[in-house]
Structures are given as structure tokens and as C-alpha cells.
Amino acid sequence: MAETIRTEYRLENLSCANCAMKFEKNVSRLPNVEAATVNFGASKLSFAGNASIDELLAAGAFDGIRVVPISQRKPTEKVPFFKRRENIVSLISLLFLAAGLFTSTKYGETNIAAIILFAIAIVVGGTSMFIDGLKNLVRLEFDMNTLMTIAIIGAAIIGEWREAAVVVLLFAISEALESYSMNKARQSISSLVDIAPPSATIRRNDKIVELPTEEIRIGDVLLVKPGQKIAMDGTVRSGYSTVNQAAITGESVPVIKQTNDTVFAGTMNEEGSLEVTVTKLVEDTTIAKIIHLVEDAQAEKAPSQKFIDKFAKYYTPAIIVIAALTAIIPPLLGADWQTWIYQGLAVLVVGCPCALVVSTPVAIVTAIGNAARQGVLIKGGIHLEEMGHIKTVAFDKTGTLTKGYPEVTNIITAAGIKEEELLQVVASVERLSQHPLARALVNASEARSLRVIPALNFQSLTGKGAIADVEGQNVAVGSLRWMGELTELSAEVKTQAGAMQTEGKSVMGAVIDGTFAGLFAVADPVRNESKRVIERLKEIGIDKTVMLTGDDPKTAQAIAAQLGIDDVRAGLMPEDKLIAIRELSEGKKRVAMIGDGINDAPALAAASVGIAMGGAGTDAALETADIALMADDLEQLPYTVKLSRKTLRTIKENIMFAVGLKIAALLLVIPGWLTLWIAIFADMGATLLVVLNSLRLMKIQK
Structure with a gap:
């Protein structure tokens, strides 16, 4: 079966979540288009099928949405504040409203000139909203524009021209501020697109x-x-x-x-x-993959966003029913019709779902964009939310808590032998060896800029070590057992070797011309930041840290004790790590697993959140993990936990702001105090609070 080819375009002037949903519906209705998706956070359109640019422009004409090819790169135009279309419209509407207020104050609200001025303010500030609202009304689609259109036309019919004009102006200002705020939130992604030169x-x-x-x-x-x-x-x-x-x-x-x-x-x-x-x-390129994954991440809805979307489907019709009941029931019981129709219209305005709809996506967009700038790739809102609930973190050892390659940690020489002289001749032998521990001795010699001496008659003895002639001396390097066969090792040497082995280090010996010359301890060193990271995780509320490793239990225990890790499970195969993650997850506990993205793939997939170290340059890490720490920097982990928890808290605050302000305003219906002014302030205030609160996520740093 052939794979469906999807076409992608970038979108301009996509200012609100409702507009994105409407545009998606309009594109889906085109005759040759199926499965259209609008990514509001990244301002992208994706669809299967065929559609011309003209058809797409017509689908977005209600809000001036423009489509441009995905590959088109042009500098972002800095439009001055007073040259922005929405601001010009708001300013003209304000001028006519001010003139109307002046006239009505002097000659009364029923003065024809005042009514005309208010009507012009309404038409200038609300034309695009009315066009879209009336179209929706014909189709029985009820969104923010529909509710506002009904409310403003209703206010005009009952003679509340001044109130209707003020509501239109405040709504226009709200739309302008929301557009500005969303553009700010998207800057973190648009800046990524412009990183690489064209x-x-x-x-x-x-x-x-x-x-x-x-x-x-x-x-x-x-x-x-x-x-x-x-x-x-x-x-x-x-x-x-x-x-x-x-x-x-x-x-x-x-x-x-x-x-x-x-x-x-x-x-x-x-x-x-x-x-x-x-x-x-x-x-x-790596940056192209990062941009693609971040944009896809913003399109993937988090659980709270899915809930809000589902809730909004029932919320809007419920508001219409409440508004209708508010306008009809009190008059039927003997109250004044005009007063309660006015109250019903105010309920429509206060019930606009904009703040609620935008409460989650704007927080997710901002957080994922901020993380990308800090070198942390989060592949979706669902993973961001999951990370915020994590209480247990499991670590792979090699390459995660440790550097992932062996280093010489100790050199002990026999009496009369200088440390650098011994390292120099031993490195000369090991340069010809393929053993991983041999590389550590060579690296140590190169780090000290020691002279390279040619080695002759080299022999590698499997399971023992290597031997060669260096400047007339016969030099053997290898296991302590083999060294004991070549010469007698003193009790002191054995004690020193045993102490280093207890610390989880591999110990090698050197014999020169049949005489013991020294000991070398080699280990995969712990990252400098590992202990600090474990401490910070516990400070920010991680209850349990676990090490899952295929390494020797003695070595694993020594490193865990050094770092302060709570639980150690050593000698594990990849399938054993998978079983361990499942055990740690019992009882619906959320567990994050951090590893290299390749050897730990089964455990990463089974964990609530899989985190890969070193995403830059590692395609496997970018593809398999839910989160990638691009710089191979473990200190990005506490930052990610902190950002995720702050995002969860922000989403909850946003929902409280959005719902709380509206409930407070709706309660004013009971004594009949709700006005269109209060209604629009409640709606605009909730939207601005939600957006500005979400933008605070841009300030969280490592």
C-alpha cells in the first residue's frame, strides 16, 4: 500500500486557537483534500491530497491567514505597533467611540448623531468578526465570533449602542494583544528556523x-x-x-x-x-531534525489539552442555553424583558471560550520552545506533562552517570622509578594493543605530552596482556595474575591492588626486565556533575533514584555509594532493565529512564518518559527517546523536571483563571449586575492572564 503524501505550508497571521480550528475545518472541506491538520503552535498546515494556493487562501480569508511554501525563508518583518492592521482598526474604532461618547453625553444616548457614531465604531472594529460570526450562524457553528456577533447585534436591537461599541473595541484590543502574545510565544521556534544560514x-x-x-x-x-x-x-x-x-x-x-x-x-x-x-x-541536518521534531511536538496534544478540547465542545452550547434561559425565564415570571435580554447577551459575551481553549496550548508551545533553546528536545506535550509527574528516575551507568570511556585514575610505582618514565614505556607497548584498557594508558601518556618511543617485538597474549621491547628493556603490561607469574608480588602491592579493585577499578601491573615496576588503576570515571545532579533531583522532589547497569555489582555499588543513589541493580542484560522498569512502575508509578538511546532502547520505551543522553549527532537518540538532552549534559535533567512541573502548574493556573473569572462574572447575573462591559473585561482579562502567565515559562533557565 502506497504511503500517503502530505503537503505542508507555513501559515502567517494565525492569531488564535479558534482561528486555527476554523481554518482546519475549511481546508478539510475542500473537494480534493483529506486529513488536514493545523499546527497552531508552529503555524503550519499539513494535508493529504491536492489544493491550490488560491483555495487555501480562500479557506483562511476570514482571518487574513496566508500560506507560504514550507521551504520559503524570508526575514521576519518588524511591523511598527501603529502600522499593524489590528491596531489601526482598534484606533479608528476608538476615535468614533470617543466621538459618540462625547455626543451622547451632550445630547443624550438617543441622539441620532451619537447612534451613527457608535454604529460606525461597531462596523469598523467588528466587520471581520461579524462576517465570520454570521457565516457560522448560518451553519449552526458556535464559536467565539458567533457568540460575540449575536451579543452585539442583540445589544444594538435593544438600543444599547454605546455598550455594543465599547464591547467591539475591547474585543478588538483583546484580539490584538492575543496576537502579539502568541507571536512572542512562537519566537522560540522561528528563531530555530533562522539559525542555519540559507x-x-x-x-x-x-x-x-x-x-x-x-x-x-x-x-x-x-x-x-x-x-x-x-x-x-x-x-x-x-x-x-x-x-x-x-x-x-x-x-x-x-x-x-x-x-x-x-x-x-x-x-x-x-x-x-x-x-x-x-x-x-x-x-x-541535526538542526532540521530538531525543528521538525519540535514543531511536531507542539502539534501533539497533551492530555490536559485533549480534555479542554473535549470540554469546549459541550461548553459553548451550554453557554448559549444558559444565555437563552437568562433572557427568557425572568421575564416570563414578570421581570422586565429588556433588562433580562441584556443580561442574556452579557452571558454570551462572558461565555466566549477563547481563554479556556488557549489555556493549555500556549503553555505547551512556550515550554517546548524554551527547552529547545536550552538544548533539551521534548517530543510532545504528553511527555512534558508526564515528566512533571515523575517521582522515580532510573539511570543507566555507562555513558550516563559515567563518562563512558576508561581513564587512568591511579599510578603506583616501585621504589626508584619515576611515574612519567613508567607511563611512557608502558604506553609505548599499549599503543600497539587493541584492548580498551590499553587506550586509557595511551591517552594518559598523550595528556602529559610524553615522547613516543617505538616498541619492538610486540606480542599480545589473550587474557593476560602485552609484551614488547622498549629502548632495550623488556616491558610487560597486563593482569595481576600474569604479573604474579612473571615476578613475585609483595603483600603490600597485593593490598594496594585489592583496595583499588574494591573501589570498582580495573588494576593492571607492569614488569620491566623481570622486576615489578608499578600498578595502574583504570576506571570509567564518574561525570563531575553526576553527584550534584542527584542531589538537585532530590531537592526538587524526586523520591527515588535507581541505577540499572550491566556492570559488575561491586563496581556499581561503589559508584552508587559515591553518588548517593538509592537503589542499585547490576549485572543486567537489556531485557533485565526492561523488567526492572516494569517493576518500578507497578501501582501506576511514573518512572523516567535516562540512557544512551541505543543499548537501553527497551527500557526507554517501557518507561513513562524515556530520556536520551547526547541527542546531537545521535540519530537513534532523536528517534527513540521522548526527551533528548542534546549536549550530553546531565545537568539538563533537573532543569527539564523543573520546567515540566512549572508547566503543569501554569496549565492548572490558566484553567483556574479562565474558568474562575467567568464564573465570577456569571454570578453577577443573579442580582442582575452583569453588564456587557464587565462581560468583555472578564473574557479579555481571562485571555490575557492565561497568555501572560504562560509566557513566564520563557524565563526558566538551567
Whole structure:
């Protein structure tokens, strides 16, 4: 069965959640379109089928929504405040309203001139709303525009021209402020889109040319000068420089890049010139994947948002019924018809669902955008919410709590032998070995810039170690058991070796010309930040930390004790880690698992939230995990927990603001105190409170 091809467009002027829902419906109704989806947070349209630009523009004409090709990149136009269409409309409406208020004060509210001025203010400020509201009314679709249209026309019919004009103006101002606030929330994503330059200088067939990134092919050589952004993912072919990778990983400290190192599109080359061999097409670069995943994340609805959407379907008809009952029942019992029709219209205005509909998505959009700028990729509102409920965090050991590669931690030499001299000759032997621990000795020698001495007659003995001649000396390096076969080891040496092994370290010995020369302890070192991260997690409310590792239990226990981890499960195969996660999740407990995204895939998938270390450059981590810490920085974990909990709290606050203000206003119906002014202030106030409260999530930092 052929895969359905979906077409995507970027949207401009998409200002409110209701507009997004309406536009989605309009596109879905086009004759050759099926399964249309509007991503409100990312301002994107996606659909299967065929539709012309003209048809799409017509579908969005009610709110001036424009569609542009997904690949089109143009600088964001900074439109001055007073040149924005919604602000111009509000200002003109305000001028006519002021003139009407002046005239009505001087000559009375029934003066024809005052009524005309109020009517002009209503038409100028509410034309687009009326057109859409009346269309919806014909189709029996009730959204915010429909409710407002009924209320304002009703107010005019019963002679409340001044009130109707004020409501239109306040509604126009509310729409303008909501549009401004949503644009602010989206800036975190639009800034990601503009990170990578649209063109680059490359060398192809011995010619140097400037090309758009869409035309650059794998294998082309990218020329990057100091101070330029790197346009494509690739590997350094030649050159030496420092590169600021903050845009991808959130790291503020520049990273040294030299031959064979990986570089990412959108990062800043700082000091030297680089030649980079392109390894990915523009649509496959790490930054392109991040943007795509973040935009998809914003489209994926969180549980609270799904609840709100479902609730809103019943909420709006319920408000209409309440408004109708308010307008009809008291007059039937002998009250004044005009007074209670007015109250019913006010109920319609106060009942607009805008604040409620936007309460969750604006918080999710803001939080996910903020996280992306900090180097944390959260792949959906559902994962953001789940992370906010986490009480148990399970860690893989190797590469997560530890650095993931062996390092020399201790060197003990025999009497009369200098430490650097011993390391130098031992490294000369181990340079020819393929054993992982041998690399640690070579790295230690290179870190001290020790001279490389050629080794002759090299032999590798499986299960024992390696032996070679170095400057006329016979040097053997390997296991303590083998060293004991080559020479006699003193009780002191055995005690020293045993103490280091108890700490979870691998111990090797060295024998030179048949005489014991020294001991080397090698371990996968704990990350400097691991202990601090565990402490911070407990401070912010994580009840239990667990280590799941395939390593030796003695080594795992030693590291867990050093870090303050509560529970250790060692010697585990991947399937055992999966079982452990299921055990920890019993009783509907929410558990986060953090690992490398590859070996821990089953456990990551089974956890409530799977978190991958080092998403940058690791396609598997980007694809398998719910959350990726792009910089391979464990300190991003407490930040993610904090952001998730703050987002949950913000969503709850938003719903309280949205519902609470409306309930308070509706209660004013009982004594007959609810006015259209109060109603629109309640609706506008709730919407602004919700949006501004959500924008505070942009300020949360690591």
C-alpha cells in the first residue's frame, strides 16, 4: 500500500486557537483534500491530497491567514505597533467611540448623531468578526465570533449602542494583544528556523562557488571563515578552530574542532578557518531534525489539552442555553424583558471560550520552545506533562552517570622509578594493543605530552596482556595474575591492588626486565556533575533514584555509594532493565529512564518518559527517546523536571483563571449586575492572564 503524501505550508497571521480550528475545518472541506491538520503552535498546515494556493487562501480569508511554501525563508518583518492592521482598526474604532461618547453625553444616548457614531465604531472594529460570526450562524457553528456577533447585534436591537461599541473595541484590543502574545510565544521556534544560514561557500570540482543550502550535496567541501556560521552538518577535513554549539546543544562553552571532528549546521565558527566535508543534505541536518521534531511536538496534544478540547465542545452550547434561559425565564415570571435580554447577551459575551481553549496550548508551545533553546528536545506535550509527574528516575551507568570511556585514575610505582618514565614505556607497548584498557594508558601518556618511543617485538597474549621491547628493556603490561607469574608480588602491592579493585577499578601491573615496576588503576570515571545532579533531583522532589547497569555489582555499588543513589541493580542484560522498569512502575508509578538511546532502547520505551543522553549527532537518540538532552549534559535533567512541573502548574493556573473569572462574572447575573462591559473585561482579562502567565515559562533557565 502506497504511503500517503502530505503537503505542508507555513501559515502567517494565525492569531488564535479558534482561528486555527476554523481554518482546519475549511481546508478539510475542500473537494480534493483529506486529513488536514493545523499546527497552531508552529503555524503550519499539513494535508493529504491536492489544493491550490488560491483555495487555501480562500479557506483562511476570514482571518487574513496566508500560506507560504514550507521551504520559503524570508526575514521576519518588524511591523511598527501603529502600522499593524489590528491596531489601526482598534484606533479608528476608538476615535468614533470617543466621538459618540462625547455626543451622547451632550445630547443624550438617543441622539441620532451619537447612534451613527457608535454604529460606525461597531462596523469598523467588528466587520471581520461579524462576517465570520454570521457565516457560522448560518451553519449552526458556535464559536467565539458567533457568540460575540449575536451579543452585539442583540445589544444594538435593544438600543444599547454605546455598550455594543465599547464591547467591539475591547474585543478588538483583546484580539490584538492575543496576537502579539502568541507571536512572542512562537519566537522560540522561528528563531530555530533562522539559525542555519540559507547559503554557503563550497568548493566543488576545484571551483569555489556560493550556493543555496538546498543545492549542496553530500561530499561537497564547505569553506568556513572565522566568525561565520556553519551551514551544513559534516566532518572537519582540515583546519583547527573553536565552535560555539549553543544553538544545537545549549552548551555555552565553545568546543575545539579539528580534523575528523563532527560539526553541525547552525553552529558558529569562532577563531580559525575550517574545511568541512558535507555529510548530510539540508533536510537531514541535526538542526532540521530538531525543528521538525519540535514543531511536531507542539502539534501533539497533551492530555490536559485533549480534555479542554473535549470540554469546549459541550461548553459553548451550554453557554448559549444558559444565555437563552437568562433572557427568557425572568421575564416570563414578570421581570422586565429588556433588562433580562441584556443580561442574556452579557452571558454570551462572558461565555466566549477563547481563554479556556488557549489555556493549555500556549503553555505547551512556550515550554517546548524554551527547552529547545536550552538544548533539551521534548517530543510532545504528553511527555512534558508526564515528566512533571515523575517521582522515580532510573539511570543507566555507562555513558550516563559515567563518562563512558576508561581513564587512568591511579599510578603506583616501585621504589626508584619515576611515574612519567613508567607511563611512557608502558604506553609505548599499549599503543600497539587493541584492548580498551590499553587506550586509557595511551591517552594518559598523550595528556602529559610524553615522547613516543617505538616498541619492538610486540606480542599480545589473550587474557593476560602485552609484551614488547622498549629502548632495550623488556616491558610487560597486563593482569595481576600474569604479573604474579612473571615476578613475585609483595603483600603490600597485593593490598594496594585489592583496595583499588574494591573501589570498582580495573588494576593492571607492569614488569620491566623481570622486576615489578608499578600498578595502574583504570576506571570509567564518574561525570563531575553526576553527584550534584542527584542531589538537585532530590531537592526538587524526586523520591527515588535507581541505577540499572550491566556492570559488575561491586563496581556499581561503589559508584552508587559515591553518588548517593538509592537503589542499585547490576549485572543486567537489556531485557533485565526492561523488567526492572516494569517493576518500578507497578501501582501506576511514573518512572523516567535516562540512557544512551541505543543499548537501553527497551527500557526507554517501557518507561513513562524515556530520556536520551547526547541527542546531537545521535540519530537513534532523536528517534527513540521522548526527551533528548542534546549536549550530553546531565545537568539538563533537573532543569527539564523543573520546567515540566512549572508547566503543569501554569496549565492548572490558566484553567483556574479562565474558568474562575467567568464564573465570577456569571454570578453577577443573579442580582442582575452583569453588564456587557464587565462581560468583555472578564473574557479579555481571562485571555490575557492565561497568555501572560504562560509566557513566564520563557524565563526558566538551567
